[in-house]
Amino acid sequence: MAWVPVGSLTRGAALVTSQAPACEPCHGAGLRGLTVAPPIAGRSASYAMRQLYEFKAGVRSEGNAALMKPIVEKRSMDDLTAIVAYLSSLPP
Ligand code: HEC
Structure with missing residues (x-):
């Protein structure tokens, strides 16, 4: 359970499902x-x-992390907050 700013779930859903690059092709x-x-x-x-x-910061760069770098590098921390709010609301 985590508290996130109001509106994060809706915005996160849009970022994850309808904005390029989408997450499902890889995940x-x-x-x-x-x-x-x-x-x-x-x-x-x-x-x-x-x-x-x-x-985003390049601290996690081993393995296939290079595939994630372009996904996060142009997104703001607010966007990332919305994205994780949505991800954590999904069934595992
Ligand atoms: C081009 C393929 C690709 C796309 C598109 C992609 N990812 Fe990833 N993602 C990866 C790979 C590969 C890893 C594992 C990296 C590694 O080996 O360290 C990863 C790891 C992650 C992790 C960390 C998981 C963990 O257990 O440590 C998160 C969170 C994540 N991705 C979120 C996203 C989100 C959100 C999106 C869409 C906005 C997305 N990814 C789109 C390839 C992708």
Whole structure:
């Protein structure tokens, strides 16, 4: 359970499902994971936020993290907050 600004869920849903680049091609249907990328639905908001921040800052850069860098680098922290609010609201 995490408290997020009002409107985050709706905005996060739009960012995840209707704005390019979409997440499902890599993270799978329902964002439950594929071979290329791990499941991201229904995980802790603070964990997900930390990962997105670290991709953005370039702190998490090993493995296939390079695939995530372009996804997060142009998004604001507000956008990332909305995205994780939505992700953590989904069934795992
Ligand atoms: C081009 C493929 C691709 C797309 C598109 C993509 N991702 Fe990822 N994502 C990855 C890969 C690959 C990883 C694992 C990186 C690694 O190996 O460290 C990852 C990891 C993550 C993680 C961390 C998961 C964990 O368990 O540490 C989050 C959160 C995440 N992605 C969110 C998103 C969101 C939200 C979107 C859409 C806005 C998105 N991703 C779009 C490929 C992608």
